[in-house]
Amino acid sequence: MKKLSLLLALMLVLTALSPAAGALADTGYSYNYDFWGEVVNSPDPYAVKATLTHLELGLDKKLSKAQGLFVKDNLIYICDTGNNRIVVLEYKDGNYSVSRIIESFEGDVEVNTFNAPSDIFVNDEHIFIADTENNRIVKLTYDLQFLLEFTKPDDINFDQSITFLPSKFVVDGAERVFCVVSRVNKGIVKYENDGKFNGFVGATRVSYDLFDYIWKNWIATEAQADAMADFVPTEYDNIALDDEGFMYVVSTNFDPYQLSIGNFDPIRRLNSLGNDILIRNGNVYVIGDNDWTDIGVYTGASKLIDCTALEDGTYFALDRTRGRIFGYDDQGNLLCAFGGNGNKDGYFRMPTAIEHMGHDLLVLDSQDCQLTVFTPTEYGKKIFSAIYEYQQGRYDESAKEWKEVLMYNGNYELAYIGIGRALLRQNKYEEAMSYFKTKYDDNNYGDAFQLYRKQWVEDHIVLLFVVIVLVLVVPLIIGRIKRVRWEVKRFENDSKTIR
Amino acid sequence: MKTTARRFVDFFTNRAAYDRFFKSLRYALYVIVHPFDGFWDLTHEKRGSLAAANFILILSLLTCVFRIEFTTFQFIKVNYERVNFFMEMMGILLPFIIFVVTNWALTTLFDGKGTLKDVWIASAYAMTPYPLIVIPNTILSNFLAEEEDTFNYFFHDFSIVWSALLFISAIMMVHAYSIGKTMLCIVFTILGMAIVIFLLLLFFSLISDSVAYFYSLYREIIFRIY
Incomplete structure (x- = not known):
């Protein structure tokens, strides 16, 4: 009886300890691909640290259609698009709290409020905000004094007929603005730091095959040709800056077939000339999920709508189709894939943006009106430290x-x-x-x-030498012996006949 | 009256039969370097034998498996969950059988001289370079690094090209065709193979449909009875 109660007590203790183990259990939440491209479940590299809604943060109203997210040191900037404001959170001592709310700014400009701000960028001196419905990007000081606005380029290269809707942008070290504008497919709009338009960068090379070209231009009727996809460069959906100042751009305007055979790159890393310099040495294509079905609830290929690049060269992309996050290392190997669509913590309904704070990942969900914070588990931390040690040149530590x-x-x-x-x-x-x-x-x-x-x-040089000598010499010797014997025999025969 | 066992032993200890077999097998080595003479004598002078032909064919099938299994993983990566060695062998054997039968069927109409047996023997002899090159090539691959893969691929492709040329000269000599007629014959053989495969697929799908029909009929009756 005593033994039994002891056993029960032990079991109780074990159950109490089990959440830690449970976090690493095989849930199908995290996976990776093996060499053959088969899905292999893996322990969770990331676990939810916090989910922040207006309730947790003490905001007056729900986040509404939040689109943009930016992290600068320990400050998190959320574009609360539907409420036309910017919410700034501060991370301190393991807590997230509202630091300030930006709703308007001061300065010599007609409109000093926001209308559907969809992205924000902060550097050491200034705040940049994409004020989408007001058709501009504004540059402010930290105390919200208006400095400059970037508006629709008055340039022959820019199609004047479309409404100028800047959606996502980044600012480089020289305060030049690179902006993704809705319905512009010539590439990323580049502004000088004085607000002047300076052309496009990173337009994708248009590719089509001969058969399509002939079919469309000579065979198809006009109605058919209109229904077919145009041969135009792809539009980008989002843009992010990495530590070295290269731009990561993502695009969701793809042909699923081209994607599945590796002809389309939904994530690109652009240098200053606009060339793609992303390294793709992994076993899998850098396209999110490598296989998918067209039946079921969530169909089609991964739509990578945002991407964030960490200090160690790894980058994480956010998939809207299945609410997943894909992490890659600097060689294009898939580090991990996790997440899903749903209502539980760590699942999403309409994710819109991903950012990182150290190795923590922050994901903004516009329909859940919340910010989810992921932090690496022990397993995830080991992966990161192995990568870190390797980059530092400490290969043995890395192997450990x-x-x-x-x-x-x-x-x-x-x-x-x-x-x-x-x-x-x-x-x-x-x-x-x-x-x-x-x-x-x-x-x-x-x-x-x-x-x-x-x-x-x-x-084994001696052994090899001996073998070669044997192979060459032994047949010679055997041949010689045979020859001698044959001659002796012939001589004997000859002498017999003579006698 | 000999017993069956006695006959069995006799069959396998027939020295003359072995001699004939090895002689005709060794003739394959002559054929691959003297295709025109070789294939002419192979059938018209009865220098080849069915036993040797089948031996070469089976050796080729085994070579195919041997190559997949024992080439270093650097050149051929095998997913053992997905690979079926029997199917790999069928991938050579079935096209071979269909080729021989179709070719024979065509050439009987276009005054070819070869019988079905002649075509079979000549075609099998034409495959000789494949095991001859690929087996040593596979063994050697285990002493090569990834950068040196060109050697492996080159010798493998070389054996196949050699075999293909031998196939052409085999058809030419067995049926006593001119080169132009041989080419035409091969093109039509390939078309014929496509038709045969189509008919086979049609046949099997119809058979499986009708089997399914009778099976469902049977099940229905069983349900009614019980």
Whole structure:
């Protein structure tokens, strides 16, 4: 009886401890792809730290159709689009509280309130706000004095017939503004720091195949041609800036087939010339989900509508189709995928923006009217520290971290490759090869194998020499012996016949 | 009266039959380097044998599996959950059978000299370079690194091109055709193969439909009875 009660007490303690374990349980919430492109469930790399609605924050009304999000140090700027205001949150001692609310500004300008602000950017001196329905981007000081506005370009290159609706933008170090404007597909609108229009950057090269061209221009009727997709560059949906000053742009205007065969890049990293310099060395295409169905509740490919780049070169993209977040490292390997559509914490209904604060991820949901804060779990932290150690050049420490990642998730491909690389550096070629082989990494395996082969040949040079000599000499000797015997026999025969 | 066991032993210890088999098999090595002479003598002078032809064919099928299984993973990555070695072998055997039958059916109409057996033997002999090159190539691949994959792919493709050329000369010699007529014959054989495959698919889908019909009829009756 006593034993039983002891057992019960033990079980009670274990149940009390289990939430920590439960957070890492296999829920199907987080996954990754294996080498063959099959979905493999993984432990959760991120867990919900907080969900912030107007109630938690003590705001007077719900966030309404919130579109834009920006993080500067410990301040979070939310564009409360439907309420025409900016809500600034402060993160301090593990709490999120409202720091201030920006509804209007002062200065020599006709309209000094906002109308549906959809994006915000803050640098060390100024605040930039995309005041969409007022057709402008305003530049303010920290104490809300109006400085400058960026309006519809008065330029021949800019189609004057469309309404100028700046939706998303970033500001570079020289305070030049790069803006994604609705219904403009020539690329990103670039302004000088004095507000002057300076052309477009990053327009995608238009590609179409010969068959489509012939069909559309010579065979199809006018009605058919109108129904077909135009051969125009894609429109961007969102833009973000990374630490090195490169722009990450995302686009959701794609042909699903082109996407599925890797001909369309929904995430691009643009340099100052507007060329895509994103590295895509991973097993999977950098397109979010790599396979999808067209039946069921949530159909079609991932629509990546926002992206945020962390300090260590990893970046996270937000998928509106299934409410998922996809994390990639700087080589284009899928680090993790998690999230979903729904009403629970960590699920979304209409996510609109993603930002990061350190390694925490913040996701704004316009329909749930809330901000969800994700923080890395122990497992997620191990992945990040392994990447960090590798970037610092401490390969052995990195391998140690990867080994701990494997404790959580034995299917994690990058961990095997990371350990293999460290072993390769320690000249343990054979072990490195087995790690690379486990995850079909032929490039690294090839390198390790070449070194291993070289070492093997050097170690066994005597043996090889002996074998080669045997192969060359033994048949010669045997042939010689046979010949001698045959001659002796012939001589004997000859002498017989003579006698 | 010999017993069955005795006959069995005799069959497998027939020294003359083995000699014939090895001789005709060794003739394959002559054929692949002297295709015109070789294929002419193969059927017209009875230098080849059905046993050797089947041996080469089976060896080719096994080579196909051997290559997938034992080439280093750097060149061929096999998802063992998805690969069926039997299907891989059928991928060679079925086209081979359909080719031979279609070719024979066509050439009997266009005064080809070869019988079905001749076409079968010659076609099988034409496959000789495939196992001959691919087996050593597969073994050697395990001593190569990823950068050196060109060697592996080159030799594999080389064996297939060689085989293809041998197929053409086999058809030409077996039926005593001119080169132009051979080309025409091959084009029509390929078209014929497409038709045969279409008919087979049609046949199987109709059969499976009618089986499903009778099966549902049977189930209906069983339901009514009980």
